[in-house]
Amino acid sequence: MATQSTIEWTEQTWNPTTGCTKISPGCKNCYAAVMARRLHAMGASGYENEFELTLHPKRLEQPLNRKKPTVYFVNSMSDLFHEDVPNSFIDQVFSVIESTPQHTYQILTKRADRLPEYFKTRTCPKNVWLGVSVEDQKYGVPRIDYLRQVDAHIRFLSVEPLLEDLGSFDLSDIHWVIVGGESGHKARPMKEEWLANVKRQADAQGCAFFFKQWGGWGADGVKRDKKSNGRVFKGRTWDAYPVTQIAA
Known part of the structure; x- marks a missing residue:
């Protein structure tokens, strides 16, 4: 079954x-890999291969069985555009998406270079929010240019975990920016000035800004549990979503 999410920006x-494989510094402490090991140990269905990339054709019909309009995060435990996922299977995923216009689908990838190639001969459905992960300057920021090449109704960035100051970067044609620090006992710290820099540029370039979490390190630079660090930045929470509405 599709499952209720604890991720703040989806349903x-x-x-x-x-399953997936690590390709950049943002993958180092992958939460999905840790969760997959736990689910495998529990004997959970679908995790027989632990975190090895696995296709699940039987799961394709899940959104078809839900009439209530729902926001789905696609592949919280994988990357739909992983190099070993064939185009034919991605096509099946998008066929389901097109068949369920009442739902909104958020798709996030680190394999951004595959996006313009895949969509060169395909149309991105209007109920898709297409995003890339941006954790640093070397690996993350270049993904934005690949995303910009796709005619997606909404394009977004998941700047999580934010591992360094991103400097100046172009947010033209980007509609939404999510920022978060890393969680878990091996979490790397996120500095307040890095977060402030992203927010300043999102505001200046007209992007909706969503601050997800401080993670394992607080704004004061003290390491503690994620819940204690919370989501407050500059005295408030930031929960903006893209202004553009998805048409059913």
């Missing part, structure tokens, strides 16, 4: 694939 998760 449910839908994982037609599970």
Whole structure:
């Protein structure tokens, strides 16, 4: 089944694939890999291969069985555009998406270079929010240019975990920016000035800004549990979503 999500910016998760491989510093302490090991140990269905990339054709029908309009995060436990996921399977995922216009689908990838290639001969459905992960300057920021090449109704960035100051970067044609620090006992710290720099540029370039969490390190530079550090930045929470509405 698709499952209710604890991720602050979505409603449910839908994982037609599970498992992945690490390709950049943002992957170092992958929460999905840790969760997959736990689920495998518990004997959970779909995690027989632990965190090895696995396609789940039987899960494709899950959104078709839900009439209530729902926001789905696609592949919280994988990357739909992983190099070992064939185009034919991605096509099946998008076929389901097009068949369920009442739902909104948030798709996030680190394999941004595959996006313009895939969509060169395909149309991105209007109920898709397409995003890339941006954790640093070397690996993350270049992904934004690949995303910009796709004619997606909404394009977004997941700047999580934010591992360094991103400097100046172009947010033209980007509609939404999510920022978060890393969680878990091996979490790397996020500095307040890095977060402030992203927010300043999002505001200046007209992007909706969503601050997800401080993670394992607080704004004061003290390491503690994620819940204690909370989500407050500059005296408030920031929960903006893209202004553009998805048409049913």
